[in-house]
Amino acid sequence: xxxxxxxxxxxxxxxxxxxxxxxxxxxxxxxxxxxxxxxxxxxxxxxxxxxxxxxxxxxxxxxxxxxxxxxxxxxxxxxxxxxxxxxxxxxxxxxxxxxxxxxxxxxxxxxxxxxxxxxxxxxxxxxxxxxxxxxxxxxxxxxxxxxxxxxxxxxxxx
Amino acid sequence: xxxxxxxxxxxxxxxxxxxxxxxxxxxxxxxxxxxxxxxxxxxxxxxxxxxxxxxxxxxxxxxxxxxxxxxxxxxxxxxxxxxxxxxxxxxxxxxxxxxxxxxxxxxxxxxxxxxxxxxxxxxxxxxxxxxxxxxxxxxxxxxxxxxxxxxxxxxxxxxxxxxxxxxxxxxxxxxxxxxxxxxxxxxxxxxxxxxxxxxxxxxxxxxxxxxxxxxxxxxxxxxxxxxxxxxxxxxxxxxxxxxxxxxxxxxxxxxxxxxxxxxxxxxxxxxxxxxxxxxxxxxxxxxxxxxxxxxxxxxxxxxxxxxxxxxxxxxxxxxxxxxxxxxxxxxxxxxxxxxxxxxxxxxxxxxxxxxxxxxxxxxxxxxxxxxxxxxxxxxxxxxxxxxxxxxxxxxxxxxxxxxxxxxxxxxxxxxxxxxxxxxxxxxxxxxxxxxxxxxxxxxxxxxxxxxxxxxxxxxxxxxxxxxxxxxxxxxxxxxxxxxxxxxxxxxxxxxxxxxxxxxxxxxxxxxxxxxxxxxxxxxxxxxxxxxxxxxxxxxxxxxxxxxxxxxxxxxxxxxxxxxxxxxxxxxxxxxxxxxxxxxxxxxxxxxxxxxxxxxxxxxxxxxxxxxxxxxxxxxxxxxxxxxxxxxxxxxxxxxxxxxxxxxxxxxxxxxxxxxxxx
Numbered sequence: 060x061x062x063x064x065x066x067x068x069x070x071x072x073x074x075x076x077x078x079x080x081x082x083x084x085x086x087x088x089x090x091x092x093x094x095x096x097x098x099x100x101x102x103x104x105x106x107x108x109x110x111x112x113x114x115x116x117x118x119x120x121x122x123x124x125x126x127x128x129x130x131x132x133x134x135x136x137x138x139x140x141x142x143x144x145x146x147x148x149x150x151x152x153x154x155x156x157x158x159x160x161x162x163x164x165x166x167x168x169x170x171x172x173x174x175x176x177x178x179x180x181x182x183x184x185x186x187x188x189x190x191x192x193x194x195x196x197x198x199x200x201x202x203x204x205x206x207x208x209x210x211x212x213x214x215x216x217x
Numbered sequence: 218x219x220x221x222x223x224x225x226x227x228x229x230x231x232x233x234x235x236x237x238x239x240x241x242x243x244x245x246x247x248x249x250x251x252x253x254x255x256x257x258x259x260x261x262x263x264x265x266x267x268x269x270x271x272x273x274x275x276x277x278x279x280x281x282x283x284x285x286x287x288x289x290x291x292x293x294x295x296x297x298x299x300x301x302x303x304x305x306x307x308x309x310x311x312x313x314x315x316x317x318x319x320x321x322x323x324x325x326x327x328x329x330x331x332x333x334x335x336x337x338x339x340x341x342x343x344x345x346x347x348x349x350x351x352x353x354x355x356x357x358x359x360x361x362x363x364x365x366x367x368x369x370x371x372x373x374x375x376x377x378x379x380x381x382x383x384x385x386x387x388x389x390x391x392x393x394x395x396x397x398x399x400x401x402x403x404x405x406x407x408x409x410x411x412x413x414x415x416x417x418x419x420x421x422x423x424x425x426x427x428x429x430x431x432x433x434x435x436x437x438x439x440x441x442x443x444x445x446x447x448x449x450x451x452x453x454x455x456x457x458x459x460x461x462x463x464x465x466x467x468x469x470x471x472x473x474x475x476x477x478x479x480x481x482x483x484x485x486x487x488x489x490x491x492x493x494x495x496x497x498x499x500x501x502x503x504x505x506x507x508x509x510x511x512x513x514x515x516x517x518x519x520x521x522x523x524x525x526x527x528x529x530x531x532x533x534x535x536x537x538x539x540x541x542x543x544x545x546x547x548x549x550x551x552x553x554x555x556x557x558x559x560x561x562x563x564x565x566x567x568x569x570x571x572x573x574x575x576x577x578x579x580x581x582x583x584x585x586x587x588x589x590x591x592x593x594x595x596x597x598x599x600x601x602x603x604x605x606x607x608x609x610x611x612x613x614x615x616x617x618x619x620x621x622x623x624x625x626x627x628x629x630x631x632x633x634x635x636x637x638x639x640x641x642x643x644x645x646x647x648x649x650x651x652x653x654x655x656x657x658x659x660x661x662x663x664x665x666x667x668x669x670x671x672x673x674x675x676x677x678x679x680x681x682x683x684x685x686x687x688x689x690x691x692x693x694x695x696x697x698x699x700x701x702x703x704x705x706x707x708x709x710x711x712x713x714x715x716x717x718x719x720x721x722x723x724x725x726x727x728x729x730x731x732x733x734x735x736x737x738x739x740x741x742x743x744x745x746x747x748x749x750x751x752x753x754x755x756x757x758x759x760x761x762x763x764x765x766x767x768x769x770x771x772x773x774x775x776x777x778x779x780x781x782x783x784x785x786x787x788x789x790x791x792x793x794x795x796x797x798x799x800x801x802x803x804x805x806x807x808x809x810x811x812x813x814x815x816x817x818x819x820x821x822x823x824x825x826x827x828x829x830x831x832x833x834x835x836x837x838x839x840x841x842x843x844x845x846x847x848x849x850x851x852x853x854x855x856x857x858x859x860x861x862x863x864x865x866x867x868x869x870x871x872x873x874x875x876x877x878x879x
Binding site: 158 | 555558559561569570573574576577578580581584585588598599600601602603605606609610613614738739740790798799800801816818819821822825827829
């Protein structure tokens with residue numbers, strides 16, 4: 060009888076131990092996740108988003124849209140400048156490095172970087188793997204910009 | 218005609234799958250041997266039918282039958298034969314067919330090799346396996362039929378995405394699916410055990426080889442994908458924490474936890490309901506991976522064409538499979554018998570910690586992967602969660618796990634002596650401290666982190682060696698006796714050591730890549746000298762070459778060190794006219810200790826090209842370590858007791874050999 064009782068007790072003890080460890084792991088991972096989220100979440104904005112709600116300089120975000128036709132210029136060997144448009148607004152971009160294979164004028168592009176006196180300095184231009192493919196963020200931004208343009212057109216007409 | 222046979226075989230497979238799902242389950246409930254035996258026949262029949270269907274699609278690809286829409290969309294008559302065959306699974310429809318083929322293959326294996334399983338358990342396992350098969354066959358037949366015809370047939374096809382025309386990627390999906398789908402067997406066993414209401418050591422012994430086989434294949438599949446990303450994408454990196462990479466990594470993490478918790482069930486009859494839950498979740502994560510990749514909600518290399526209907530279908534399947542099994546778990550798990558007792562400091566305790574850490578790591582990776590989707594669904598805000606998030610959460614959780622990996626295997630079951638174990642590890646502690654200090658003083662970059670990474674790898678490697686030496690009683694008994702003992706140690710133990718050593722090698726590789734990588738980007742003109750990591754590299758210029766189905770710009774680099782010839786590097790930029798796509802072919806010179814990696818970019822002026830050169834120390838060890846881990850899984854799979862099969866009775870193993878364990 061006392062043997063079964065002690066077995067039940069140590070079972071309870073083991074369960075407590077496991078639950079305790081589980082809570083510890085949970086707390087540690089929550090702390091890690093919250094801490095990492097604070098620094099490492101990168102928002103996506105289109106040129107119209109930036110027009111509507113400016114982002115402070117020095118904050119890293121992703122900019123997406125189309126590479127404006129005729130805007131790509133080589134500054135020196137490695138640095139290029141171009142403009143990203145969503146057909147409503149435009150943001151100038153500079154980038155130093157190798158652009159992905161499918162970087163073309165008129166094609167969709169997503170770049171990660173920061174604003175510096177009105178120019179988006181890209182640290183990374185994200186590769187796209189297929190000519191017909193449009194990043195969903197960009198497609199959506201273009202669609203929103205189209206609505207935005209229609210709205211302004213209407214308000215101007217009125 | 219052949220395509221119609223393939224389609225017809227698929228419909229028949231669905232019907233056979235229905236029989237496989239229903240009859241054995243009824244038979245097991247009524248205890249009718251005849252009905253239960255239907256499961257075997259049906260499972261083998263289903264496999265044969267799906268194999269016929271798969272062969273038919275392969276035939277259509279090999280003969281370039283452009284009356285089949287799937288072949289038109291993904292093949293071309295000028296494509297090399299290897300890629301005609303691998304193109305079968307280089308697209309959504311074909312890869313789903315491969316998925317179902319492997320699922321049916323595993324079902325047939327259970328039927329063929331499960332002779333010593335209790336008939337009712339086997340019948341229920343096959344029945345659950347049949348249900349999964351029904352779900353995916355319906356998915357193929359209703360939303361993704363690979364045998365659809367086009368009329369009139371076009372003259373030629375659209376070709377396979379050139380990025381997929383690569384030997385490394387050609388065999389990446391089959392191994393990945395062997396892993397994903399292999400976990401379905403563990404899932405079926407878990408659901409069957411819940412229905413039976415019984416989980417015992419024998420059950421764990423049946424589940425382990427299947428989990429191990431799936432884990433081994435998944436390890437190899439992930440390594441191949443990462444290797445491909447390294448040399449084909451031309452960014453010099455090998456892991457990007459891309460959502461689809463995570464989708465394959467999540468089942469791997471959960472599967473690793475399952476592999477270890479099943480040991481506790483087998484050896485000590487404890488952690489039973491946790492192991493069952495883990496088996497359900499592991500396959501659930503595999504299904505979720507399939508859903509994420511197929512639904513087109515992710516931006517990724519791997520994402521197949523966007524089709525909301527397909528996404529919804531897989532989501533419903535996922536909900537039924539995971540929801541249903543979790544409901545069953547909630548109802549039945551409390552009735553599972555309680556298991557054996559153990560002290561916190563013991564082998565079991567170490568394995569519990571292993572599981573907690575792996576489960577937590579899985580949860581954080583899952584959160585980071587799904588968070589952008591959740592936020593988009595709730596607020597419409599678009600965010601991305603990149604590598605820094607995963608590095609900041611994953612590495613701190615994995616560090617204690619690796620520390621534990623050296624200690625855990627040396628602990629005794631039930632109650633262990635931590636001080637004793639650490640005492641026996643004195644050599645390991647010494648070597649670790651020496652390696653860390655040495656790295657600290659000699660590392661040119663990031664000395665503290667370098668010392669940490671190399672120390673961690675050294676600690677794990679020494680843990681493996683010391684454990685092996687202790688078990689063989691090396692240096693304690695005459696050498697001949699020790700070697701005889703070493704030969705007699707179980708293969709499962711060798712499997713564990715090899716796999717753990719493989720991870721140590723991977724850790725060295727990661728440390729080298731993350732901390733000591735060097736990169737040079739220049740706009741180079743022919744004749745220009747570039748210096749990197751002690752090499753002098755001369756850019757000789759670019760020539761045009763023609764491949765079978767592409768045109769390439771091939772650059773030539775002459776690599777010298779201290780004036781002596783080392784190598785020629787020929788990176789290419791290939792243009793595939795059919796798909797109008799450009800791909801990068803990196804040129805890599807590996808010494809086994811480091812890679813010299815060259816990529817050629819666009820021409821930026823007359824004769825001037827953007828050139829990227831990397832020096833990646835220890836990166837080859839990543840793939841080598843992953844291969845070693847795979848080898849460990851294979852060795853363990855051929856352990857005698859798994860091969861002979863599990864005895865029916867609850868066997869008490871004699872403890873004469875010091876814990877015949879993994």
